[in-house]
Amino acid sequence: MPDTQQMKTRLCLLSLALLLLGTISAAQTTTVTLTADLSSKLPTGTAFTAKDASGKIYQGYLITHRARRLLRSGSMVLVFTDPVVPVMKDPEGVIHGGNKMRLLKLGGSLAAAKLADDAVDGALGATKARYVAIGVSAMLTALQKGQEAKLHAGDTIEVVARRAP
Numbered sequence: 261m262p263d264t265q266q267m268k269t270r271l272c273l274l275s276l277a278l279l280l281l282g283t284i285s286a287a288q289t290t291t292v293t294l295t296a297d298l299s300s301k302l303p304t305g306t307a308f309t310a311k312d313a314s315g316k317i318y319q320g321y322l323i324t325h326r327a328r329r330l331l332r333s334g335s336m337v338l339v340f341t342d343p344v345v346p347v348m349k350d351p352e353g354v355i356h357g358g359n360k361m362r363l364l365k366l367g368g369s370l371a372a373a374k375l376a377d378d379a380v381d382g383a384l385g386a387t388k389a390r391y392v393a394i395g396v397s398a399m400l401t402a403l404q405k406g407q408e409a410k411l412h413a414g415d416t417i418e419v420v421a422r423r424a425p
């Protein structure tokens with residue numbers, strides 16, 4: 261019997277500890293609002309500021325990678341100089357450009373390839389027209405840039421206090 265009582269006591273204490281830890285971690289999260297537009301087109305090291313509901317100003321800088329050819333999207337990382345870190349879906353805190361425009365551009369290049377195929381089908385024949393379509397599709401895909409990562413003034417970001425090392 262004493263073993264069951266000890267197990268119940270330990271289970272209750274463990275549950276209480278987990279409940280307290282969950283409450284403490286939720287209380288440390290703060291919502292901040294950006295004061296200016298940010299983009300992956302900006303140079304690395306560009307300073308930015310954000311403000312929380314109480315009016316406290318948080319400062320930081322950007323680490324950016326511009327969008328590149330072959331539909332590679334841009335990205336940026338918000339690095340706060342204050343002792344906070346952003347809470348994001350990406351565990352590394354990277355903000356990427358969207359996929360919607362990438363898919364639209366890819367679909368557009370395939371549609372242009374089909375139009376090129378149809379345009380030269382009568383003059384070159386069906387087999388050679390397919391090679392023209394492949395070339396047009398490859399050229400358009402290679403020349404198009406991906407989407408830049410963007411955040412607008414007024415967007416909110418969740419931040420949490422940085423842990424001591």
